[in-house]
Amino acid sequence: MTEASVRIAAWNVNSLKVRLPQVLRWLQEQEKANKPIDALCLQELKLTDDKYPHQALEEAGYYSLAAGQKTYNGVAIILRKASLASMSSDLETAFLKPVRNIPGFSDEQQRILAATVCFKGMSPIRIISAYFPNGQSPDSDKFAYKLDWLEQLQSWLEAELITYPRLALLGDFNIAPTDADVHDPKAWEGQNLVSPQERAAFVGLTKLGLCDSFRLFDQPPKTYSWWDYRMMGFRRNAGMRIDHILLSDVLKDKCIQSTVDKEPRTWEQPSDHAPVIAQITA
Structure with missing residues (x-):
């Protein structure tokens, strides 16, 4: 009998209203390839809860939980109905x-x-x-907010990990952990996403007992998850790895794969981010 496993993913879609067709297409293509996505965490919904496409996703075979707001931010968790235990057979x-x-x-x-x-x-x-704040620039109020938010997140996660030792934190972290995650570290030096404070906060998360699943495996060099729309960023692979799946120690030992799927970034009218995926066995 094949050991049970799940594939969990994160994707900053940069407006679900615009990108819903891509989300549905990606989920369907993964299904056809016999690599279904069991849980998909979305970021940057950019729509209010009443505009969230619950019906379209449910008709496609997925339940959703969303926390939205107008124009900015917003996160969701999408679950494949067929992957859920019998006790989870409805939205409630x-x-x-x-x-x-x-x-x-x-x-x-x-x-x-x-x-x-x-x-x-x-x-x-x-x-x-999770959709981490961008921070704008190290001398801005938005950066101060980001550091405060990161501190609050770490305090909360410390307690969450005690209650839930099987924990996965997925999303757009707006942090490139090391220079290996940046196409041109020199050009980005002194900017947000790569600052010492942000990288220290990322290390702080790992010290809680969370592991960067991507770095559990040998990976192709210059693998990124975000490319600027401007200056042919994707075509030149001028990107950064800022989307992550962090796993608790218990799940880390069960992780058998962690990848970035660049394919949706090649589609028409794409998000500037690509989905990141981790596979976890029972």
Whole structure:
């Protein structure tokens, strides 16, 4: 009997209203390739909860939980119905103990969505879809907000990991952890996404017991997840790896693959990000 496994993914879609056809296409193509995505965490929905396409996704075979806001931000968790344990056979029971935003941190920006999910043949997994602040520039108020947000996130995750040792943090982190994750480190020196403070915050997450799943495996050099729309960034592979799947120690030992799927970035009217995927066994 084949050991159960799940494929979890994160994708900053840069407007779900615009990118819903791509999301559905990608999910369907993964299904046809016999590599279904069991849980997909989206970032930058850029729409309010009442505009979220629950029906279209449900008709395609997926349940959704979303935390949206007008024009900016917004996160979601999408679950493949066929992958869920029988006890999670409807929307109400698919997402257990949901949390919206960082508890105790007053913030109108919708950046965190968490829920416990029961997949077939697997122990429950705590899944967190996260859209980290961009930070704009190290001398800006937005950067100060980012550092505060990162500190609040770390404090919350420390407690979450005690309660949920099987935890996955997925999303657009807006942090390139090392120079190997940047196409031109010299050109980016002194800017946000690569600053010492941001990279220290990323290391802080790993010290909690979260592991960068991508670096568990030998990877092709110059593998990125984001490319600027300007100056033919994707064509030149002038990108950065800022989308990540961090796994707790328990899940790290179960991870058998972690990749970036660049294919959707080649499609017409794409997001500037590509999906990142990790596969976890029971």
